[in-house]
Amino acid sequence: MTVPGRRSSTFTRLIRHGFTDPATAERLLDEEALEPVRHDPVLLDALGATADPDLALRGLVRLAEAQEDTARRQEFLRTLVSAKPLRDRLLGVLGASEALADHLARHPGDWHALLTYEAADLHPGVAEFEHHLAGADDPDALRVAYRRCLLSISARDVCGTTDVAETAAELADLATATLRAALAIARRAAPEDAAQCRLAVIAMGKCGGHELNYVSDVDVIFVGEAVEGAEGADEAKAMRAATRLASHLMRICSDTTVEGTIWPVDANLRPEGRNGPLVRTLSSHVAYYQRWAKTWEFQALLKARPVAGDLSLGEEYVQALAPMVWQAAERENFVPDVQKMRRRVVDNIPAGQVDRELKLGPGGLRDVEFAVQLLQLVHGRSDASLHSGTTLEALRALAAGGYVGRADAAQLDEAYRFLRTMEHRIQLHRLRRTHLVPTDEADLRRLGRSLGLRGEPVTELQQAWRRYASVVRRLHEKLFYRPLLDAVAQLAPGEARLSPRAAGQRLQALGYADPVGALRHLEALSSGVTRKAAIQRTLLPVLLGWFADSADPDAGLLGFRKVSDALGKTPWYLRLLRDEGAAAENLARVLSAGRLAPDLLLRAPEAVAILGDPKGLTPRTREHLEQEVLAAVGRADGAEAAVAAARGVRRRELFRTTAADIIGSYGTEESPAESDPGALVDRVGQAVTGLNAATIAGALRAAVRAQWGDELPTRFAVIGMGRFGGHELAYGSDADVLFVHEPREGVDEQEAARAANRIVTEMRRLLQLPTSDPPLLIDADLRPEGRSGPLVRSLKSYEAYYRRWSLVWESQALLRAEPMAGDPDLGRRFIELIDPLRYPVEGLGDDAVREIRRLKARMESERMPRGADPTLHTKLGRGGLSDVEWTVQLLQMRHGWAEPGLRTTRTREALRAAHAAGLIPTEEAQTLDDAWVLASRVRNGVMLVRGRAGDTFPSDGRELAAMGRYLGYDEGHVGDMLDDYRRITRRARAVMEDLFYGS
Structure with missing residues (x-):
């Protein structure tokens, strides 16, 4: 008896x-129940060697109590303490799997299954x-027999008799x-169906690849054929019979009874998924x-592999489809499709689970599997040694063929084995399908x-997991x-390496249109x-990789070579890219997004900083x-040098703006896309307006x-108009x-007028000097009398x-x-002069409103470029910039005298003010705003992609993809982009017609 307040020696042990x-x-x-063995030190040592001694002991007590009588219990316990292999296997399972302990408590004789395998190398x-x-001739008997086999597999696993790859293969064989x-069982239940059809079961996924988890859906595809020569043979009848057999098979495995479930059979990888027929003929599969x-x-x-039913039909299926599998890498957008699926x-x-996802998260199992499969598909066209459905076998073949570096393959193999073992042990505990690392301290302790x-x-588990996930990510x-x-x-002489042909194949599959040129750039750089x-x-x-993730990988790589050639001897350049996490990815995104930003950078490579x-x-x-x-x-020494200096600032700031726009639109690992x-x-x-205003101030x-020193005979001001005055300039x-x-x-x-005219003439000359920079053109056609009137007037x-x-x-x-x-006071007084004209007291009269509507209608009919698609023209097209801006401006002129919020030069700001004042309902205001923003982004995108301005989408395929x-559209979805543009602007046009024309 233990004295109260003291710990027994057993407690301490x-x-x-x-x-x-x-x-x-x-x-x-x-x-x-444990009376015969409770003092046996061998038992305590064996329990202490398990993953969870407390769990193992509880399971052992339940199993002992479940024995039919005292004699069987004593036989069980004597065998346990005398036979070390049984003791290690049974207690190892009980300490790792509560679910298998439950099974043993329901079927207490199944411990004998662990006596069967004595040899350490028996698989x-x-x-x-x-x-x-x-002997399992009904579904419940099959479930029990399945668990008994699972018991043996898990025993070999937890005792280290099998490694993780062998365990996964055994699970696939089971x-x-x-x-x-x-x-x-299904055939015996419906012999007439069995007689009418041939049915092949093709394993897919991890079962097909001989790398199954403890708990996983078993992915299958069913192939059926009519039995030749069978009485009343008919393909349609045979397919119905095969479908009934396949459905019964799925129910047997998937249904849950008192004996639990085996696993769900999932046939959703079949042609057309859930919408397609469960069973197809071989010819129907091939046609699809x-x-x-x-x-x-x-x-x-x-990973397709025939596993059950008519195996010869299954082999025919695999052989018929294999050539198509190994030609898949030649499909357009092959790599982007695969990577897009991975990103999806x-x-x-769920956001709260990303950091716990062992399989799907960054650095998880799926990253290894996707990478290996992608390389198999690229190089398996010409190398049959890569045709394996098993991830680790395929990885070894890739390394042996020189497609993957041997050191990289070894690291990846080690990381994959560790992560798969974690996954196995997590699932083994309760035999539940999960890939989430637990958060409970006791669960983590048992897992470690x-x-x-x-x-x-x-602590050791968390460190190892993060380390291996980091290896996979890298x-x-x-x-x-x-x-x-x-x-x-x-x-590295002596190491297997890609042949030029294989290297070209890989680059081509990754989206490089000129693999020979790409290899030449790589050689020059590295x-x-x-x-x-x-x-x-x-x-x-x-x-x-970042270049390949863009619409034009070749342009990105070429741009990087040019920048590196220009800055390669500058000590800070490569150090910046190597040490500053965001710099390299930002540069890659900028160089591969179109022509404008790289052109700006190549004229001033130091802006990469x-x-x-x-x-x-x-x-x-x-x-x-x-x-x-x-x-x-x-x-500066002279006017031309002064304007060159101002242009230098503009060039750098224009690059800053384009880079921020591209990175905000594409997003990077450290900075997600702007929402x-x-x-x-x-x-x-705002940025382009500001830097153009500063450049004009410099030219002034x-x-x-150049002509008057610092004292001009007349005060002078430049008034921004149109998008310049509205702070809405596009590139x-x-x-x-x-x-x-x-x-x-x-x-x-x-004299003052002559001086003012000479200033304007000189400014325009200076700004029009030949340059490779994007031009800054100043347009004064909105002046009184238009092109017929004087370029400059006095206040x-x-x-x-304006009065007359x-x-x-x-x-x-x-x-x-x-x-x-120019002169800020003069600019202010000009604004005071024009305010009564643009915000007339009591608003516009009916004649003025009719005139504005007439001008708009005339512009629509006369100014649209010949051949342009009016549904895609951003400026003058249906629901484009002009429609939104004229609608907003009519409201400003009619109501600006009474609503101070409308007295702004900015379109979106005025639109918000009109909504706040109750002049536009919420939905209509949002529709106009969406259309204006989208049309503006398209105009900016055209300039970024093509390097020259345009008001409609480009026609070139690569440029359209870059747009x-x-x-924000994935590769291959330019049709969705155009459809969305038409839909959004069509709705905006309807709002415009209602608000502007009053229709």
Whole structure:
């Protein structure tokens, strides 16, 4: 008897042996059921060696109590303590699997199954499992027999008799035997159906690949044929009979009874998935895969294997489809399709589970499997040694053939084995289908101990898991691209490497249209033993993946070579890309998104430093830019040099803006894509407007200094109009302006006018000097009298004109007027002059409204370019920029006098104010805003992709694909992009017709 307050020696020994609840364990050891062995030290040592000694002891007590009588219990316990193999296997299972302990408590004689296998190297196959299932002539008997076999497999697993690959193969063999037994039961239940058809069961997924989990859906495809010569043979009847047999087989395996379930049989990988017939003839399968199958369906067929039913028919199926499988890599968008499917899987993981996902999360099992399968499909066309459905076998073959570096393959093999073992042990506990790492401390402790981590099991487990997941993440991209570098760098003689043909095949499959050119660039960048080449070999595997993820990988790689050639001897360049996490990915995205940003960068390669600065992509304010430009102009020697300096600032800032726009649209690993397209448009409009205003201010200062020093005979201001005044410039927009001056005191008006005209002439000359930069064109056609009127007027002349001659369209144009450069006081007084015109008191009269509507209708009929699709023209087309802006501007002119919020030059701001004032219902306001934002983004995207302005989608396939990526559409979905544009703008046109025309 234990003295109260003291711990017994047993209690202390239990703690030392790894029990976490020694008090309960001590009580259980005192149970009558264990009386013959409770003091046997061998038992305690064996319990302490299990993954969870407390769980093992509870299971042992239940199993002992479940024996039919005292004699059988004593026989069981004597055998247990005397036979070490049985003791290790049984207690190992009880300490790892509560579900199998439940099975043993229901079927207490099944412990004898663990006496069967004595030899450490005995690995049963399908025939042995079929033998053990042979007596199961009904579904429940099959379930019990299946669990008995599972007991043996798990015993070999937890004791280390089999490794994880062998365990997975045994589970697949047991599944094969079970499918055969279930089909036999179904045939006996319906002999007339069995007589009418041949039915083959094709294993897919992990069962087909001989790498099954403890608990997993068993993926299958059914193939049927009519029995030749059978009485009344008819294909339709045979397919109905085969479908009944297949359905019965599925129910036998999938149904849950008091004996539990075996596993769900999943036939959704069949042609057309759930919508397709459960059973098809071989010719129907072939026809589907020839005409309709998607890339992922051929990827799934890598693991197809006949397992049950008519095996000769199953072999015919595999042989008929194999050529199509190994031609899948030649399909258009092959790699993007595969990678897109992988991304979709990750995106569908609930946010709170990503960090616990062992299978689907980043660095998980699926990353290894997808990478291996992709390389198999690319190179298996010409190398039959890669035709394996088993991941680790295929990985070894890839390494042997030089398609994967041997060191990388070894690391990946080790990581995959560890992660699969974790997955097995997690599922084994309750025999539930899960890939989530548990969070409970006791579960983690058991899991860690089951993997041999006995010091600090929880801590060691977390560290090992994160380490191996990190290895997988790092190698996932490297696996595709490192061998390409080895093929051209030739630094490892004696190591198998990709042949030029294989390297070209891989690049082509990855989306490179010119694999020969790509290999030439890789060789130029990475060959040699210099430090520069070594850093490039570190960077390029990841960069190549990012290029391949774009619409134009070749352009990205070419741009990177050019930038590297320009900056290769600059010590900070490669160091920046290597050490600053975001810089390399940002550069890859920018270089492969189109022509504009790379062109800007190649004219000023040092601007790549912007991509490594955490704040580098934040646009500078107009005030900051103007100060920098004016300072540069002040230091310059001459007007032309001054404007060149201002253009240099503009070039750098335009690159900053394009880079921020691209990265905000595409997203990177560290910075996901911007979720608000309107914010991207506003940011671009504000940034381009600011830097153009600063450049014009610089040109103005240069023009004045060249002729008058610092004192001009007349005050001078530049008024922004149109999108310039509205802070809504696109990359390729002209800057609409008005020029206004006011003679200084004592200066003759004619002299002041001559000075003002000379300023405008010189400004325009300076801004039009030949340059390779994107042009900054200033357009003064919105001035009074248009092109017929003087380029510049005095404030007094504007006042006289507007008082006597102003037309309604000119008042409408003045809605966007805002001072942009020059004398701020003069600019302010110009705005005071025009406010009564653009926001007339009591609003517009009916005649003015009719005139605006007439002008709009005339513009629609006369200004649309010949041959342009009016449903896709962003400016003048249906529901485009013009429709939205004229609708908003009519509201501003009618109600701006009474609603202060409408007195703004910005379209979206005025639209929000109109909604707030109750002038536009919520849904209609949102429709107009969506259309305006989308049309603006398309215009920006066209300039980014093509390097020149345009008002409609490009026709070139690659450019159209790049537009799709910019707008957030996956590869191959440009049709959806065009359909969405038409749908959104069609709705906007309907709103415009209602609000603007009053129809």
